[in-house]
Amino acid sequence: MKIQLNASEIANLWTTYMNNLMYIFSIPYYMKKCEDEEICSIIELTLEISQEIVVNVEEILKQENFPLPLGFTEEDVDLNAPRLYSDQFALIQYNALAENGLEFYGLSLVNSTRVDVRDFFTHCVSLTTKLYNQSKDLLVKRGLANSAPTIPIPEKADFVHQQGFLTGWFGDRRPLNAIEINQLVFNIRGGALAGAKLMSYSQIAKSKDLREFFIRGKEMCDKHIEVFTSLLREDDLPSLTTYESEVTNSTIPPFSDKMMMFFIMTIGAVFISKYGSAIGLCNRRDIGLHFTRLLAETAKYLEDAANIMIKNGWMEQPPQATARKALGENR
The missing domain is CATH 1.20.1260.10 (Ferritin, core subunit, four-helix bundle)
Structure with missing residues (x-):
């Protein structure tokens, strides 16, 4: 017996479609302005992933006779507008997109029941992991990773012994x-x-x-x-x-x-x-x-x-x- 899409699956498929449709129409603007070959390859990969994801969502929703969201069209983007962002910013942006996507697709996976939907979000995690790692590697290579500061490595494992561990507004923090x-x-x-x-x-x-x-x-x-x-x-x-x-x-x-x-x-x-x-x-x-x-x-x-x-x-x-x-x- 075919299992009907539940509310969680519908919500996550709908959101996935809307977000990636926005990327499909907005990314060509960044591609047209891009001059750095390595960053251009990341932008192109982002577009390819979004296109594949949208096609896969459409297949699932059409099988259910589910109306596709309207989302966006070519009229929402002017490809001939002057450059608004540097290539470096595009790289930073699409790494952040992948970072957020990994969290969203992971949660969508664990909130899905149907095998085909779970398979889809598993594939989304795989595609987005590829984008995240490639864009992060390039950020590190260019010195743009904006990483957390380093702290000393502790000498041994220890436990909290005082309530002062929680102190914030008053007392010695x-x-x-x-x-x-x-x-x-x-x-x-x-x-x-x-x-x-x-x-x-x-x-x-x-x-x-x-x-x-x-x-x-x-x-x-x-x-x-x-x-x-x-x-x-x-x-x-x-x-x-x-x-x-x-x-x-x-x-x-x-x-x-x-x-x-x-x-x-x-x-x-x-x-x-x-x-x-x-x-x-x-x-x-x-x-x-x-x-x-x-x-x-x-x-x-x-x-x-x-x-x-x-x-x-x-x-x-x-x-x-x-x-x-x-x-x-x-x-």
């Missing part, structure tokens, strides 16, 4: 541990990329309201980065590089306002997930409270983004459950 440093660095790196994207969008958005919205997002990213960086500085750990210098001064938009807003919604959801993980993993109270406060601020920004999308008719509705109560009331 212990140094950051490796897990906390990892979370701070992870989110500084993500914030640096998001901040540069928001800055670029503020330059090219057609409406004043959107330009102001993107500027607000850039300022929020700057604040978050400063909070996390200040915690590193307290322990004399180095800060990470930001990417504003990789954005040109062009004011001509290569992407539609709809596509830019969709990207911000997507990356904002990733931030909320990462901040939530950090809250659970960081032991020092002050760090957890910082992430909690900044998560709430990010959620409010995303809510405002959703309202802009709805107001302009840009938000495509995800599949939803049947409104049983309404069915009964309308009989």
